[in-house]
Amino acid sequence: MRAAFYISDGTAITSEVFGHALLSLFPMEFEHYTIPFVETVEQALETKNKINKSSKRSGEPPLVFHTFVKPEIREIIDSCDAIIYNFLEHFINPLEQQLGVKAKPKAHRTHSIHENSYDFRIDAVNYALANDDGGNISNYEHADVILVGVSRSGKTPTSLYLALQYGIKAANYPFTDDDMDELQIPDFLKKHKKKLFGLTIDAQRLIDIRHNRLSNSKYSSARQCRMEVREVEKLYKKEKIPFLNTTKLSVEEITAKILSETKLQRYKY
Amino acid sequence: MRAAFYISDGTAITSEVFGHALLSLFPMEFEHYTIPFVETVEQALETKNKINKSSKRSGEPPLVFHTFVKPEIREIIDSCDAIIYNFLEHFINPLEQQLGVKAKPKAHRTHSIHENSYDFRIDAVNYALANDDGGNISNYEHADVILVGVSRSGKTPTSLYLALQYGIKAANYPFTDDDMDELQIPDFLKKHKKKLFGLTIDAQRLIDIRHNRLSNSKYSSARQCRMEVREVEKLYKKEKIPFLNTTKLSVEEITAKILSETKLQRYKY
Numbered sequence: 235m236r237a238a239f240y241i242s243d244g245t246a247i248t249s250e251v252f253g254h255a256l257l258s259l260f261p262m263e264f265e266h267y268t269i270p271f272v273e274t275v276e277q278a279l280e281t282k283n284k285i286n287k288s289s290k291r292s293g294e295p296p297l298v299f300h301t302f303v304k305p306e307i308r309e310i311i312d313s314c315d316a317i318i319y320n321f322l323e324h325f326i327n328p329l330e331q332q333l334g335v336k337a338k339p340k341a342h343r344t345h346s347i348h349e350n351s352y353d354f355r356i357d358a359v360n361y362a363l364a365n366d367d368g369g370n371i372s373n374y375e376h377a378d379v380i381l382v383g384v385s386r387s388g389k390t391p392t393s394l395y396l397a398l399q400y401g402i403k404a405a406n407y408p409f410t411d412d413d414m415d416e417l418q419i420p421d422f423l424k425k426h427k428k429k430l431f432g433l434t435i436d437a438q439r440l441i442d443i444r445h446n447r448l449s450n451s452k453y454s455s456a457r458q459c460r461m462e463v464r465e466v467e468k469l470y471k472k473e474k475i476p477f478l479n480t481t482k483l484s485v486e487e488i489t490a491k492i493l494s495e496t497k498l499q500r501y502k503y
Numbered sequence: 504m505r506a507a508f509y510i511s512d513g514t515a516i517t518s519e520v521f522g523h524a525l526l527s528l529f530p531m532e533f534e535h536y537t538i539p540f541v542e543t544v545e546q547a548l549e550t551k552n553k554i555n556k557s558s559k560r561s562g563e564p565p566l567v568f569h570t571f572v573k574p575e576i577r578e579i580i581d582s583c584d585a586i587i588y589n590f591l592e593h594f595i596n597p598l599e600q601q602l603g604v605k606a607k608p609k610a611h612r613t614h615s616i617h618e619n620s621y622d623f624r625i626d627a628v629n630y631a632l633a634n635d636d637g638g639n640i641s642n643y644e645h646a647d648v649i650l651v652g653v654s655r656s657g658k659t660p661t662s663l664y665l666a667l668q669y670g671i672k673a674a675n676y677p678f679t680d681d682d683m684d685e686l687q688i689p690d691f692l693k694k695h696k697k698k699l700f701g702l703t704i705d706a707q708r709l710i711d712i713r714h715n716r717l718s719n720s721k722y723s724s725a726r727q728c729r730m731e732v733r734e735v736e737k738l739y740k741k742e743k744i745p746f747l748n749t750t751k752l753s754v755e756e757i758t759a760k761i762l763s764e765t766k767l768q769r770y771k772y
């Protein structure tokens with residue numbers, strides 16, 4: 235299998251995203267290796283050694299995705315027995331011309347602590363945890379968004395993703411069996427109605443997920459799941475709560491759709 | 504301020520990472536706009552309209568970062584009154600030649616649900632929540648890693664990030680004041696010693712963080728914070744637990760360093 239290396243002087247997240255976006259276009263499997271924090275000439279030489287060994291072992295030159303801008307490191311990596319891809323160098327010159335400003339490369343640019351954004355994110359994680367699953371119904375005035383939906387429709391992972399990635403304070407409140415007789419927005423949520431965002435899910439997928447957690451229960455029964463989904467969707471439509479079916483969506487996609495529909499302010503870009 | 508647009512037929516996360524990595528090289532501020540899920544010609548025309556309006560309003564052509572490969576969408580975006588950057592097109596041809604395989608572009612490639620990886624991640628999030636802050640000391644045999652450290656040294660956000668991004672099951676256990684008299688690895692952690700990873704933090708930063716939560720308490724006192732940090736670092740060294748000072752690191756950086764040091768298997772790449 236062809237090896238792919240993602241290397242950087244920071245987390246290498248940018249190199250990973252860059253490499254994956256490209257490799258995902260090809261109907262092949264790759265062996266992935268990430269080497270973060272290559273910050274010194276010594277570390278670069280060590281990395282070169284690893285890459286060259288991999289090349290020898292497999293008989294095929296590895297694909298190396300990096301974003302180094304420091305010349306002394308870049309030269310070492312570029313001299314590996316590998317196919318080198320660095321998207322920055324293709325775009326720096328045109329951008330410099332366009333902006334009329336010279337690039338000022340610094341290490342640890344993109345995924346390190348920036349003033350402001352860091353505390354926002356940790357605060358948002360703490361908020362999401364304290365306000366998960368209806369944990370604190372008197373704290374919604376601080377929420378940026380309140381996700382509602384039946385149990386296992388994706389509220390908790392989405393709340394945490396909103397917090398960790400964007401510093402957005404997301405509470406979530408579950409509609410349970412007890413709410414279903416005459417489902418309505420609870421009083422303590424009514425005054426925050428503009429912050430509500432509904433999640434829903436196909437009944438069959440919900441049955442499967444709940445079955446894996448608690449098989450042969452009312453909670454996971456087909457009848458119960460179908461009823462709960464039907465009732466919450468009726469509520470969303472009646473109350474004009476924006477909502478989203480999460481069945482085929484990843485956490486990233488659910489989050490992107492919520493951000494796009496609500497025009498929520500991100501604290502980190 | 505110059506406007507930057509990040510556009511895609513999926514979450515636009517790749518376009519954002521691509522654009523940010525480039526723009527972070529320049530000592531300037533930008534206005535950021537993300538437009539995800541541009542999947543149809545109609546949506547592309549709507550997006551073009553937004554970009555052209557922004558161009559007119561500011562008198563400067565916006566910078567547009569995209570990763571479209573579908574020709575009918577790409578042509579519309581490329582015809583905007585804007586400076587267009589698409590890193591894919593620079594690399595597809597060389598990669599095709601290198602791999603001897605034609606690229607097979609699909610929409611929603613990189614941040615959508617892939618078989619396997621999705622359930623891993625949700626399971627890992629549930630695991631992290633159930634095993635946060637020493638919540639369940641009898642469940643460590645399922646942990647991939649167990650983060651230990653004093654309160655507010657970064658354990659919880661890191662556990663959640665490991666789960667959400669990589670599907671890694673991270674428990675975390677806090678050393679509290681009660682443990683400090685004769686700090687040692689608790690019995691229930693001893694048999695999982697190989698999974699332990701320690702976090703530490705500069706005492707002054709810890710004082711600040713704790714002071715923000717609970718000012719004028721023993722918990723946030725300089726003396727207490729200094730003592731706790733000193734004791735856990737002594738323990739890490741004595742027991743040869745790998746550890747990391749999180750003071751100046753983002754969650755992404757802490758995670759990348761843990762992955763790199765422990766060689767933990769990622770469930771999602």
